Amino acid sequence: MSRRNIVAGNWKMNLDRAKATELAQAVAGRHAEAGSVELVLCPPSVYLAAVGSAVGLAANGTSPSGVAVGAQNMHDKASGAFTGEIAPPMLVDIGCRFVILGHSERRTLFGETDATVNTKTKAALAAGLTPIVCVGETLEEREGNRTQAVVTTQINGSLAGLSPSDLEKIVVAYEPVWAIGTGKVATPQQAQEVHALIRGLLASLASPAVAAKVRIQYGGSVKPDNAADLAAQPDIDGALVGGASLKADDFLGIAKAFA
Numbered sequence: 331m332s333r334r335n336i337v338a339g340n341w342k343m344n345l346d347r348a349k350a351t352e353l354a355q356a357v358a359g360r361h362a363e364a365g366s367v368e369l370v371l372c373p374p375s376v377y378l379a380a381v382g383s384a385v386g387l388a389a390n391g392t393s394p395s396g397v398a399v400g401a402q403n404m405h406d407k408a409s410g411a412f413t414g415e416i417a418p419p420m421l422v423d424i425g426c427r428f429v430i431l432g433h434s435e436r437r438t439l440f441g442e443t444d445a446t447v448n449t450k451t452k453a454a455l456a457a458g459l460t461p462i463v464c465v466g467e468t469l470e471e472r473e474g475n476r477t478q479a480v481v482t483t484q485i486n487g488s489l490a491g492l493s494p495s496d497l498e499k500i501v502v503a504y505e506p507v508w509a510i511g512t513g514k515v516a517t518p519q520q521a522q523e524v525h526a527l528i529r530g531l532l533a534s535l536a537s538p539a540v541a542a543k544v545r546i547q548y549g550g551s552v553k554p555d556n557a558a559d560l561a562a563q564p565d566i567d568g569a570l571v572g573g574a575s576l577k578a579d580d581f582l583g584i585a586k587a588f589a
């Protein structure tokens with residue numbers, strides 16, 4: 331089963347409008363360097379429209395370069411009295427095709443649980459967005475030999491109740507918390523082991539055929555010089571990139587490793 335690798339940039343709360351536009355134009359202009367890899371840019375929400383224009387996004391979320399745009403979070407309701415929140419159909423309305431859900435910063439700093447992620451995942455799918463569902467253990471959990479148990483709970487909780495046809499549409503990002511923004515990347519073997527576990531869990535939730543279609547990204551201090559070894563692993567289908575996604579050279583260098 332061949333899966334199309336996907337490399338997404340999580341810009342977090344960085345850049346300003348001019349720099350976001352410049353970075354998006356650079357990535358779109360050089361997209362050919364990434365070959366067949368699907369590229370997704372996830373700027374802060376206030377810059378989604380500017381980044382969409384910079385990559386030439388059409389109303390249906392496609393662009394001439396193939397570069398797609400995603401949000402970093404969303405609310406689970408379609409509309410209503412939720413001051414400060416953004417609804418899934420609003421993201422679709424401005425051409426977003428992806429949304430990152432359950433990033434470790436959302437889980438730790440904003441109290442998101444597997445139940446929250448589950449509700450949001452269903453809402454994203456209902457709106458026609460592709461959720462990038464993030465899971466991963468802390469250093470304490472890894473050192474306590476609890477990685478498998480923690481990731482199993484997160485996957486089963488975050489994806490509970492999804493139909494097989496919905497499950498095959500999602501992207502999962504395995505992001506060990508100890509590797510995010512720390513410069514400490516998981517070894518390709520450590521990452522592959524958890525990716526294989528996740529694929530097995532997806533097979534139990536749906537079927538091996540569905541699990542074989544789901545793209546599983548690795549995230550956590552991915553850089554151009556460590557991406558190739560990760561890309562060589564059979565169950566690693568791309569990367570979710572934080573810091574290195576803020577520079578076109580680094581982001582495209584990582585994408586090239588997955589091409």
Ligand code: PEP
Nearest residue numbers: 510511549550551572573
């Ligand atoms: C992330 O926050 O999703 C991430 C992977 O960050 P970094 O690449 O900076 O470790």
